[in-house]
Amino acid sequence: MSLVCFPFKTEHVPTVLRNVHVAAEHPAVSLVLLVGACRNACFNAVVSAIDAVNASPTPFAVPVVVQQQQRVGALRPGKGDGMNSALDYFLSAHLVHANALSAPLQRIHFYDADISSFDASWITKAEAGAALGYDVVRHYFPRSSTDAQVTWQITKVGFAMLWPRTTLPWVRQPLGGELCLSRTAAEVLVGDARCRRQSDWGVDTVYTFVCAQKGLSLLEVYVPQGKMHALYGGLGDLKTMVCECFAAVQSLRGEAVRAAAAVHQIDPAGAAPRDIRQKVAYDVEKSLGLLRANWSARQETLLRLFGEDVAAPMLRARNWPEYGFMTERVWVAAYQVCLREFVRGDDDWRELLFRLWVARVLNYTMRDVVRGYEYAMQANTEMVMKLLVQGDEAR
Numbered sequence: 001m002s003l004v005c006f007p008f009k010t011e012h013v014p015t016v017l018r019n020v021h022v023a024a025e026h027p028a029v030s031l032v033l034l035v036g037a038c039r040n041a042c043f044n045a046v047v048s049a050i051d052a053v054n055a056s057p058t059p060f061a062v063p064v065v066v067q068q069q070q071r072v073g074a075l076r077p078g079k080g081d082g083m084n085s086a087l088d089y090f091l092s093a094h095l096v097h098a099n100a101l102s103a104p105l106q107r108i109h110f111y112d113a114d115i116s117s118f119d120a121s122w123i124t125k126a127e128a129g130a131a132l133g134y135d136v137v138r139h140y141f142p143r144s145s146t147d148a149q150v151t152w153q154i155t156k157v158g159f160a161m162l163w164p165r166t167t168l169p170w171v172r173q174p175l176g177g178e179l180c181l182s183r184t185a186a187e188v189l190v191g192d193a194r195c196r197r198q199s200d201w202g203v204d205t206v207y208t209f210v211c212a213q214k215g216l217s218l219l220e221v222y223v224p225q226g227k228m229h230a231l232y233g234g235l236g237d238l239k240t241m242v243c244e245c246f247a248a249v250q251s252l253r254g255e256a257v258r259a260a261a262a263v264h265q266i267d268p269a270g271a272a273p274r275d276i277r278q279k280v281a282y283d284v285e286k287s288l289g290l291l292r293a294n295w296s297a298r299q300e301t302l303l304r305l306f307g308e309d310v311a312a313p314m315l316r317a318r319n320w321p322e323y324g325f326m327t328e329r330v331w332v333a334a335y336q337v338c339l340r341e342f343v344r345g346d347d348d349w350r351e352l353l354f355r356l357w358v359a360r361v362l363n364y365t366m367r368d369v370v371r372g373y374e375y376a377m378q379a380n381t382e383m384v385m386k387l388l389v390q391g392d393e394a395r
Ligand code: GDP
Pocket: 006, 007, 008, 009, 010, 011, 035, 036, 037, 069, 077, 078, 079, 080, 081, 082, 083, 111, 112, 113, 114, 177, 229, 230
């Protein structure tokens, strides 16, 4: 008996409703939970749409609950509060819905509410993995070579640098919002102060980290059709996510993780479909302008903490969008400075970190992505592999 949760903020309501139908009709699902960020127009429209189905001749077969997220954490109230609220609801749902649920729920699934390619197979695959005894089942799928640049440049680089001998750098999509947790795994996350605190976009990083540190077994299942969802415009849309995901890695940097303690299996990937191989995930022209925007005198001073190979071209980028300097090697060195010096609540630091990342993504796009899909994906993997070797040699 499982609960499916869709965290949502502002989404296309018919897509959300379609996904709720998919979940509510699945034989393994006993309860569907929609956790809204706030009572905005989308929230009200979702409530009305669910009520209308329940008042119709064909109501949902299982309870469908729409709730506003609780304030659980200590950082910006965001998706982390949504996920943590859902875990709380899951653990006591059998008490609230005693008529519909005869026993405590065994699994909780999370899916982004905006996935237009969502179908029953996502749930079935996760259930099959969980039935094999895995504590955590994560979905992964083919992605555009220009997508997932928070994952590659921030999370994977950080995991490889800080915990090279663990399973962490090998998690395919460590920021993925599609996953299934056993009751045991949910209890571990609810009992962990670091997870509870992480109310912002950093929640996925911290959940992934804590699952590995606590030795929970992980299966990653492949979804060949990929995740069709609302994409961003310029890289500017990702500023908050970049900073919060980086700050989450930074907050964990002193933590120890036992080498390869957890079981980790990965369902092999297939070839990426043509539309995904050809997709350009962000607006390059719009993103070039970001290198010149929002500079301050203090940011120029902060740049002195970096080497000349970063500081000089970044200063020139105030006038002309330079990014050729931000090779993997330079990015890794800049990342290390940020790990030591970045201050989460400091706007100048946020602007600077974000702009360094923009330069890195543009460099990767113009140097690796232009050479083709396979080349680009290989470049991402090799960047992480090199870090693993270096991290290990440095021990
Ligand atoms: P992306 O998949 O990384 O592009 O991120 P999205 O913007 O699609 O967000 C992932 C999911 O989290 C979507 O279903 C969003 O509606 C939802 N979401 C985003 N922010 C919040 C929040 O503050 N609270 C809740 N409950 N859900 C959120």
